[in-house]
Amino acid sequence: MFAGCADHTPLPVRVGDKWTAKILVCLRDGPRRFSELRVPLAPITPKVLTGPLRAVERDGLVTRTARPGIPPRVEYALTPRGRSLFAPLAVACAWNAAHGAELRAVRAANGGR
Amino acid sequence: MFAGCADHTPLPVRVGDKWTAKILVCLRDGPRRFSELRVPLAPITPKVLTGPLRAVERDGLVTRTARPGIPPRVEYALTPRGRSLFAPLAVACAWNAAHGAELRAVRAANGGR
DNA sequence: CAGTATCCGAAACGATACTG
DNA sequence: CAGTATCGTTTCGGATACTG
Numbered sequence: 287m288f289a290g291c292a293d294h295t296p297l298p299v300r301v302g303d304k305w306t307a308k309i310l311v312c313l314r315d316g317p318r319r320f321s322e323l324r325v326p327l328a329p330i331t332p333k334v335l336t337g338p339l340r341a342v343e344r345d346g347l348v349t350r351t352a353r354p355g356i357p358p359r360v361e362y363a364l365t366p367r368g369r370s371l372f373a374p375l376a377v378a379c380a381w382n383a384a385h386g387a388e389l390r391a392v393r394a395a396n397g398g399r
Numbered sequence: 400m401f402a403g404c405a406d407h408t409p410l411p412v413r414v415g416d417k418w419t420a421k422i423l424v425c426l427r428d429g430p431r432r433f434s435e436l437r438v439p440l441a442p443i444t445p446k447v448l449t450g451p452l453r454a455v456e457r458d459g460l461v462t463r464t465a466r467p468g469i470p471p472r473v474e475y476a477l478t479p480r481g482r483s484l485f486a487p488l489a490v491a492c493a494w495n496a497a498h499g500a501e502l503r504a505v506r507a508a509n510g511g512r
Numbered sequence: 513c514a515g516t517a518t519c520c521g522a523a524a525c526g527a528t529a530c531t532g
Numbered sequence: 533c534a535g536t537a538t539c540g541t542t543t544c545g546g547a548t549a550c551t552g
Contacts, residue, residue: 299502301415302414302415302416303415303524303525304524304525305525319533319534320533320534320535321533321534329526330526331525331526331527331528332534332535332536333525333526333527333535333536333537334524334525334526335535336534336535336536337524337525344505344506344509344510345502345505345506345509346502346505346506346509352534356533357533357534358532358533358534358535359533359534360533360534360535367498367501367502370494370497370498371494373490373494374487374490374491374493374494377486377487377490378487378491380487381483381484381486381487384483385480385483388480389412389458389459389480392457392458392459393457393458393459396457396458396459397457416544416545417544417545418545432513432514433513433514433515434513434514442546443545443546444545444546444547444548445514445515445516446515446516446517446545446546446547446548447544447545447546448515449514449515449516450544450545465514469513470513470514471513471514471515471552472513472514473513473514473515
C-alpha cells in the first residue's frame with residue numbers, strides 16, 4: 287500500500303511523534319549539545335528527549351559524538367540521510383500553510399477532541 | 400517551529416498513526432462502505448477502524464453518508480481537502496523509495512527496537 | 513451492515529529525583 | 533553536563549462480544 291514502508295506506518299521513520307521532527311529542525315543549522323537541544327524544545331524533560339534521540343541515532347539520521355573530559359560534552363549532528371528528511375517535512379509544512387487554519391476551524395466547529 | 404502547525408506535532412492531521420493514511424488511500428478511487436474498507440485494511444477490527452474514521456470525518460477530510468434502509472448502507476468519501484493530502488503523502492513515499500531500504504538495514508544492524 | 517461496549521496490553525509522554 | 537531510574541497518566545491498538 288505504501289511502497290517501501292513498514293506495514294504499520296505510512297512514514298518510514300519516527301517523525302509522526304511529538305518530538306522527532308522538532309529535534310531534526312533544531313539540528314538543521316549545525317551540531318547541538320544535549321542541553322542546547324532542551325532550550326528550544328522546552329519544557330521537554332531529559333528522559334523524554336533521550337527516547338527519540340536514541341531512535342534517530344539508531345536510524346542513522348543523527349550522529350552522537352561524546353568528547354571526553356569534565357564536564358562531559360556530547361554533540362548531536364544531522365547525517366546526510368537525516369538532512370534528506372527536510373524535503374518531505376517541508377511539503378508537510380506547505381500543506382499546513384495552505385490548509386492548516388481551515389482544518390483547525392472545522393475541527394473546532396465539530397468539537398475539537 | 401513548524402509554521403501553522405499545532406505545537407505538538409509536525410503534521411497537522413492524524414496521518415502519522417497506523418491507519419489514517421491507509422484509509423485515505425483506500426478511498427482514493429471512490430467512495431467505500433464501512434465493510435469495504437475493512438477488506439484492504441484487514442485484519443482491522445470495527446472498533447479500531449471507527450476511531451480514525453471519526454477523526455478524518457471531524458476534520459473534513461472525509462464525508463460520511465448514511466442511506467436509510469435495511470440493511471444500513473454508509474458511504475465514506477474523500478473531500479477535496481482530504482484529497483489534497485495525497486501530495487505530502489506522495490513525497491513521504493518517495494522518500495521511502497529512496498531511503499527506506501537503507502534505513503531499515505541500518506536500524507536492523509543497530510538492533511531493531 | 514455498521515457499528516458500540518468492555519477489557520486488556522504496549523507505548524509515548526511527563527514529573528520528580530538521582531548519578532558518573 | 534548528560535544522562536538514568538521510578539512512577540503515573542494518557543492514548544493507541546487490539547480481542548471479544550453484542551446491538552439497531
